[in-house]
Amino acid sequence: MTGPDHPAAFYDRLLDSARRLSFDLREAEVDAADQDRYGMSPEWSPLFGTPSWTDLTESARKHLTRCEASHFLGVAIWLEVALQIVLLRRVHNVDPTRADVKFLFNECADENLHSLMFAEAIERLGTGHYRLDRSMVLAGWLFRTFAWDEIAYAIVLAGEEVFDVMQRDWMRDDRVADTVRRTSYVHVVEESRHMSFARQKIRDHLVRVSRPRRFVGTIVIAIGAHVIAKGMINKRIYRSVGLDWSTVRAEISRNEHHRMMFRRAASPLVAFLDREKLLNGPARWIYRKSHLL
Ligand SMILES: [Fe+2]
Numbered sequence: 049m050t051g052p053d054h055p056a057a058f059y060d061r062l063l064d065s066a067r068r069l070s071f072d073l074r075e076a077e078v079d080a081a082d083q084d085r086y087g088m089s090p091e092w093s094p095l096f097g098t099p100s101w102t103d104l105t106e107s108a109r110k111h112l113t114r115c116e117a118s119h120f121l122g123v124a125i126w127l128e129v130a131l132q133i134v135l136l137r138r139v140h141n142v143d144p145t146r147a148d149v150k151f152l153f154n155e156c157a158d159e160n161l162h163s164l165m166f167a168e169a170i171e172r173l174g175t176g177h178y179r180l181d182r183s184m185v186l187a188g189w190l191f192r193t194f195a196w197d198e199i200a201y202a203i204v205l206a207g208e209e210v211f212d213v214m215q216r217d218w219m220r221d222d223r224v225a226d227t228v229r230r231t232s233y234v235h236v237v238e239e240s241r242h243m244s245f246a247r248q249k250i251r252d253h254l255v256r257v258s259r260p261r262r263f264v265g266t267i268v269i270a271i272g273a274h275v276i277a278k279g280m281i282n283k284r285i286y287r288s289v290g291l292d293w294s295t296v297r298a299e300i301s302r303n304e305h306h307r308m309m310f311r312r313a314a315s316p317l318v319a320f321l322d323r324e325k326l327l328n329g330p331a332r333w334i335y336r337k338s339h340l341l
């Protein structure tokens with residue numbers, strides 16, 4: 049017996065492709081030069097190209113991107129923990145030998161190691177963890193408590209797709225700290241099967257949903273993606289490096305380069321949602337507000 053509509057062979061193939069790749073960063077040596085590298089490709093800084101960015105010295109820019117990368121990884125951990133709560137809850141009482149359930153167990157094992165790896169990376173970047181905004185904490189609680197099938201998988205997919213695009217840049221960029229490049233590489237490889245799984249699960253669930261449920265789902269998914277995109281910009285980062293938050297906020301919201309990068313990060317997600325008829329007028333408006341469209 050397998051997941052609702054899909055043959056066990058699909059999930060078995062995904063499970064076969066799962067080879068333990070995640071590693072414990074504590075085992076990896078870091079050279080001293082790593083401390084003098086960017087935390088991520090500078091073009092991914094929401095502040096890149098703004099007057100505040102131009103005023104920073106090269107070393108201050110490196111430090112800022114280390115802070116921003118730490119926070120992005122903190123958001124990734126927040127998502128990885130939330131998705132496990134939501135998805136494990138849904139399979140608590142089902143047959144654990146189902147191919148899709150076995151794959152989910154494997155996915156959660158991956159996510160735990162990612163969270164450990166990212167937490168180690170945050171420590172190595174030397175910036176500490178940035179506390180999340182209260183609105184994000186509330187959104188996380190709503191998601192953990194109420195998200196249903198296609199919503200849960202689509203919001204998980206939104207986070208995974210955005211990180212995939214960013215981390216593909218970071219892992220190839222020799223300006224970026226080795227710690228971040230290595231974790232990005234592992235994450236990109238392992239998340240590709242998670243994304244296949246999420247896309248398939250969304251399709252399986254959509255087969256049966258009514259038009260009103262699809263309409264509500266489309267809006268909730270857009271709100272979820274909005275929370276993730278907005279949550280990546282945290283005032284505590286900019287204050288911690290001595291910048292004025294109201295100036296930074298205004299510059300980021302006018303920053304065409306930042307919008308272009310976020311649109312690029314979201315384009316595979318948006319293309320998928322469009323194909324699956326999970327984009328409508330109100331949802332497009334929300335994606336535009338989040339600079340994801
Ligand atoms: Fe992950």
Ligand SMILES: [Fe+2]
Nearest residue numbers: 159208239242
């Ligand atoms: Fe994942």
